[in-house]
Amino acid sequence: MSENNSVKHKFNDKVRLEDDLYSYVNGKWIESAVIPDDLPCTGGFIDLSDGVEKLMIDEFDNLSKQNKIDDELLSRAVKLYKKVLDDEDRKKGLSALLDKISLLDDIKDNAYFRSHLYYLYDNNYVLPFSFGTSIDSKDATKYCLTISSPSLILPDTTMYGTDGGNALLGIYKSMIKTILDKVGIKDSDDLIAKTISFDERLSKIVKSNEEWADYIKSYNPYDISKACSLLDWNLKDFIYARFGRLPEQIIVADPRFLDNYKELMEGHYEEFSAWSKVLTLYSNIGYISEEFRELSSVYSNALSGAKAITNINKYAYRLTNRFYSEVIGIYYGKKYFGEEAKKDVISIVHNLIESYKHRLSNNTWLSKETIKKAILKLDTMIIKIGYPDKVEDSYKHLVFSEDKSLYEIIEELLKIRSQYSDSLLFKEVDHSQWVMSGNTVNACYNPSFNDITFPAAILQAPFYSLKQSVEENYGGIGCVIGHEISHAFDNNGAQMDEKGNINNWWTKEDYDHFQEKTELMIKEFDGLDLNGNKVNGKLTVSENIADNGGVTSSLESLHRVKPDADLKLFFINYARIWCVKQRPEYEKLLLTVDVHGPAYYRANMQVRNFDEFYEAFNIKEGDKMFLPKEQRVIIW
Ligand SMILES: [Zn+2]
Known part of the structure; x- marks a missing residue:
C-alpha cells in the first residue's frame, strides 16, 4: 500500500488543540491545499480515491494497447473505456x-x-x-x-x-x-x-x-x-x-x-x-461528445462549485466503472491488496465485534432480552474484506454491440441491467453479493444482508497501514469499522433484525430509552454553525450515532490489544481521516443533502463525548473543546 503523502503530519500552531482539534491537525494542510478545478473538494477520502483512479487509468491505458485480454469481462470493460475516448465516434450517437x-x-x-x-x-x-x-x-x-x-x-x-x-x-x-x-x-x-x-x-x-x-x-x-x-x-x-x-x-x-x-x-x-x-x-x-459533456456540466458545477469537467480519461474510467465496477475491483484487489493486510484487517474487525459484544454484555440501560438479540445480530454479521472471489452473475449479461456509438451502447447496457434486475423478482436473494467493489474508497453496512464491507481501496493510510502505529490504525480504520458495525444499531438499523428484516426485536421500555439517547444525539449536532450555515441534526443522526459507536468500540478494542496505548495518536489520526477542503457551494449543498455531518464536526464534536479525549490532552473547562460531563453523549 502506498502512503498518502498529501496529508502529512504538520500541525497548525495558530490554534490550540484544546480549542480545535480538527484545525490543529489539518489546518496547515488545508491552508495550502489547492482543490483541483474538476473537483468540489480535496483531502482524505478524495485523495485516496484520486490515487486509485490514477493508478487504474494507467492500467486501462496499458490494457488498451494489448491485442488480447484473457479475461473476457475485463476485455469488455477496456473496449467500453476506448469507446469513450473516441470523440469522433461518439458524435454518431x-x-x-x-x-x-x-x-x-x-x-x-x-x-x-x-x-x-x-x-x-x-x-x-x-x-x-x-x-x-x-x-x-x-x-x-x-x-x-x-x-x-x-x-x-x-x-x-x-x-x-x-x-x-x-x-x-x-x-x-x-x-x-x-x-x-x-x-x-x-x-x-x-x-x-x-x-x-x-x-x-x-x-x-x-x-x-x-x-x-x-x-x-x-x-x-x-x-x-x-x-x-x-x-x-x-x-x-x-x-x-x-x-x-x-x-x-x-x-x-x-x-x-x-x-x-x-x-x-x-x-x-x-x-x-x-x-x-x-x-x-x-x-x-x-x-455524444466532449463539447456536449462540457455544456451539460454547467449546472452540476454550479451545485458543487467545480470549475471544470474531469479530463476525458477520468470520465472514461468512471463511466466504465459504472457498469463494470466489480470486474475492475477484483483486478485492483488481486494486484494491489496484500494477503498480510487482509489478515490483519480481519483481526481488527473481529476485535471490534468482540468489543461491541463486551460493551453490550455490560450495558446498563438495556434488558437482558434485548441484549441477547443485539448480540445475535453481531454473531451473524457477515464480513466482506478486500474484494469478492468472483463477479456477480449480472456482469455476464453485459455484452454490447461494439460497432454502435457510445450513447447507443450505454442505452443497451442500461436496458440489459434493468431487465436483469427485474428478472430477479421471484428469485431468492444471493447474500454473497457485494454492494461495494474492491476499488472503492469507502466502507458500508448493508442492513438487508446484515453485512459489513471494507473494499481493498480504503485499506490505505491514513485509515490503515502496516507502517502506522497500532493507535493510528485504530483511530483510522478501527473507527471506520466500528462505525459500520454501529449502523446495525443506529436509528434505522435498530429496527431491523439479524436476518436483515424490519422487525421490532426490542422491549418497549428499551426502545424508548434508545430513542431518548437518539434525541440527545440530534440535539448535540442540530444547529451547529459551519461558515454561516447550519447542520441538520435529524438528517445526520444515523451517521452521528454510527460515528459515536465507532469511536467507542475502537477505543475499547485498542485498550485490549495495547493497554498502554498512547491515545494522543489515536485521536490525532481520527481527526486526520476527516481532513478535507471543500468549495463553499459544495459545503452548503452537503448540509442539505448528505446524511453524513460535516467532516469538521465528525472530528471535533464527536471526540468531545469521550472522557479519554479529555485525559489524553488534559482538556479543561475554559478550553473550547470542553463539554461538561453531563452533556457528553455515548450511546453504545
Ligand atoms: Zn455510515
Whole structure:
C-alpha cells in the first residue's frame, strides 16, 4: 500500500488543540491545499480515491494497447473505456438520441401514455415515477416491487422558492436552452417553461432528504389493487407484461407522492412530455461528445462549485466503472491488496465485534432480552474484506454491440441491467453479493444482508497501514469499522433484525430509552454553525450515532490489544481521516443533502463525548473543546 503523502503530519500552531482539534491537525494542510478545478473538494477520502483512479487509468491505458485480454469481462470493460475516448465516434450517437426523445412529442394525453408506457419503461425514458425490484425489507431472502417518486431538478424540496434555489434554476434553464438550441430543437423556451412547471409541482408532493433519511418509513406495503387505484395507468397489466405474474404487494416508498399522482398528471400530459424530453436529453447528451459533456456540466458545477469537467480519461474510467465496477475491483484487489493486510484487517474487525459484544454484555440501560438479540445480530454479521472471489452473475449479461456509438451502447447496457434486475423478482436473494467493489474508497453496512464491507481501496493510510502505529490504525480504520458495525444499531438499523428484516426485536421500555439517547444525539449536532450555515441534526443522526459507536468500540478494542496505548495518536489520526477542503457551494449543498455531518464536526464534536479525549490532552473547562460531563453523549 502506498502512503498518502498529501496529508502529512504538520500541525497548525495558530490554534490550540484544546480549542480545535480538527484545525490543529489539518489546518496547515488545508491552508495550502489547492482543490483541483474538476473537483468540489480535496483531502482524505478524495485523495485516496484520486490515487486509485490514477493508478487504474494507467492500467486501462496499458490494457488498451494489448491485442488480447484473457479475461473476457475485463476485455469488455477496456473496449467500453476506448469507446469513450473516441470523440469522433461518439458524435454518431446524436441522431439516435434525437430520435429517442422525439417520440415524447406525441404524448399529449393519458391514452397515448398508457399505450406506450411499457416501451418507455423498457427503453429507459424518464418517467413520472420510479419503479423496479429491490430486496424486500421484511423478508430479505426475497425481492419485491417498489414504486416511488422521481428525482427533482434541485437537490432538495426545501430549496424551492428560496433565492439560492431560484438562482440555481436560472443556471439550469440557461444551460438547457444552450443544449436545445445546439441540437436544433425548436420551441426551447416553451419546453423549458413546461419542464420547470412540472418539476415545481413535483417538489410539493415528494419527500425531502430529511424524510428519506428515515428509511424504515419508505417501507409501505400496498396490495396491488390499492396502488393501482391511485394511478391513471393499469399497474396490474403493466406488471403482467413485465413479470408474467402478480406479486401479492408492492412497496410504496413515497406514499404522499402516490396519493397526489393523479392530480399531478391530470390535464398535464404535455407538461410531462416536455419535462421527460428535457430530462432524457440532459441525462444522455454528455455521451455524444466532449463539447456536449462540457455544456451539460454547467449546472452540476454550479451545485458543487467545480470549475471544470474531469479530463476525458477520468470520465472514461468512471463511466466504465459504472457498469463494470466489480470486474475492475477484483483486478485492483488481486494486484494491489496484500494477503498480510487482509489478515490483519480481519483481526481488527473481529476485535471490534468482540468489543461491541463486551460493551453490550455490560450495558446498563438495556434488558437482558434485548441484549441477547443485539448480540445475535453481531454473531451473524457477515464480513466482506478486500474484494469478492468472483463477479456477480449480472456482469455476464453485459455484452454490447461494439460497432454502435457510445450513447447507443450505454442505452443497451442500461436496458440489459434493468431487465436483469427485474428478472430477479421471484428469485431468492444471493447474500454473497457485494454492494461495494474492491476499488472503492469507502466502507458500508448493508442492513438487508446484515453485512459489513471494507473494499481493498480504503485499506490505505491514513485509515490503515502496516507502517502506522497500532493507535493510528485504530483511530483510522478501527473507527471506520466500528462505525459500520454501529449502523446495525443506529436509528434505522435498530429496527431491523439479524436476518436483515424490519422487525421490532426490542422491549418497549428499551426502545424508548434508545430513542431518548437518539434525541440527545440530534440535539448535540442540530444547529451547529459551519461558515454561516447550519447542520441538520435529524438528517445526520444515523451517521452521528454510527460515528459515536465507532469511536467507542475502537477505543475499547485498542485498550485490549495495547493497554498502554498512547491515545494522543489515536485521536490525532481520527481527526486526520476527516481532513478535507471543500468549495463553499459544495459545503452548503452537503448540509442539505448528505446524511453524513460535516467532516469538521465528525472530528471535533464527536471526540468531545469521550472522557479519554479529555485525559489524553488534559482538556479543561475554559478550553473550547470542553463539554461538561453531563452533556457528553455515548450511546453504545
Ligand atoms: Zn455510515
